[in-house]
Amino acid sequence: MRTLTKRQREILDFILETIEKYGRFPSYREIGAHFGLTSPATVSQHLEALAAKGALHRRGRHYSPAEAVRRDQGIPVLGRVAAGSPITAVENIEERIQWNRLGGEHCFAVRVLGNSMVDEGIREGDLAIVEPCDEVRNGELIVAYVGEDQEATVKRYHRSRDVIELRPANRAYRPMRFSTADPHLRLAGRVVAILRRF
């Protein structure tokens, strides 16, 4: 993508903002009004320039932001960095973290309390990202609301005939046992990711 002029950058930013806020492409006249341009022809030329430089794609009468300029496409995961190249060069990109995929439609997160899972590298304050589900396989990492308080707990799930066991990953803690129908155990779902922010 060739470099944009200051004006083009401004206009591109305005377009991206409008899409983020309102979920639609601004009309030429809207763009014009925002920058004090009275003629749609002026805007038209800017959009053509943006398309020529690869910042926008054109399909019929419609423009859409090129992938490279979108802000919601997740962040790149860099692999080995080619010698001498700038770190963020495109050839180093392994994949992209798709935030939207990570936390699907109904996902939510809970904050981890205590350190019963430290041996698996899950620490107090971490966020467990949970995909709600009613059934999980043995050995899976899950979140459940347990006890009178219905406090959120991250554990490994193990079920035998009539006992459900929630196992910690810390020798100092003991597994929690529940009968399969115990109302004090409410399964929230499967942990699909752990996030720790600094």
Place this chain on the structure above:
Amino acid sequence: MRTLTKRQREILDFILETIEKYGRFPSYREIGAHFGLTSPATVSQHLEALAAKGALHRRGRHYSPAEAVRRDQGIPVLGRVAAGSPITAVENIEERIQWNRLGGEHCFAVRVLGNSMVDEGIREGDLAIVEPCDEVRNGELIVAYVGEDQEATVKRYHRSRDVIELRPANRAYRPMRFSTADPHLRLAGRVVAILRRF
């Protein structure tokens, strides 16, 4: 937001998909064509219904998706769950993880190799999310490209007068030392988050 009919749900999904893909709201005729509807009037009625139920907002002649249905608004972080309430009830929401904020404009991620940071709960395969910067404070968690290979490394940064030390969090490893001008040490940036996917 009142419950949507199956048809309304389908149409809303199509709208959200179009916005995600092309960054613009689909026209009535596009929506119609996608579902085999020949009259824009039909689509108009559906959109009105969606707006009446709060799934879309209307501003003049334009619609935009309500916050509640947007897929890019981050996922909720649940705190203590009020007794007897459904787990995902709104009153339990502590905050929201704003993916877009988490990985700012120029952020990227690198995969963690080896287990030199296990004592801080950072394990092989985790993704370190990096905010590029040229200067960091002592003690901060950073990512640097080191050695001939320029391999990405996560460590704690400590700088004295003329030595930069990258400290692991694992007794089995030793700190790496560099002179302040060593070209074999290239600082990538500060670690703002750790992400582990399952």
Place this chain on the structure above:
DNA sequence: GTTCCCGTCGAACGATCCTTCGATATTGTG
């Protein structure tokens, strides 16, 4: 100093858009 790119204007045209109106069929609720 001429040439080129960038940014701008205004007017007019045709394409596309959303809305409105009247009409029909199905489904579920009271």
Place this chain on the structure above:
DNA sequence: CACAATATCGAAGGATCGTTCGACGGGAAC
């Protein structure tokens, strides 16, 4: 059974949209 909500059609009118054309000025490059 009657009534409301849902789901659809087709036609027509008026609003809005993007496009095109011709023109102007400033700055940078040659």
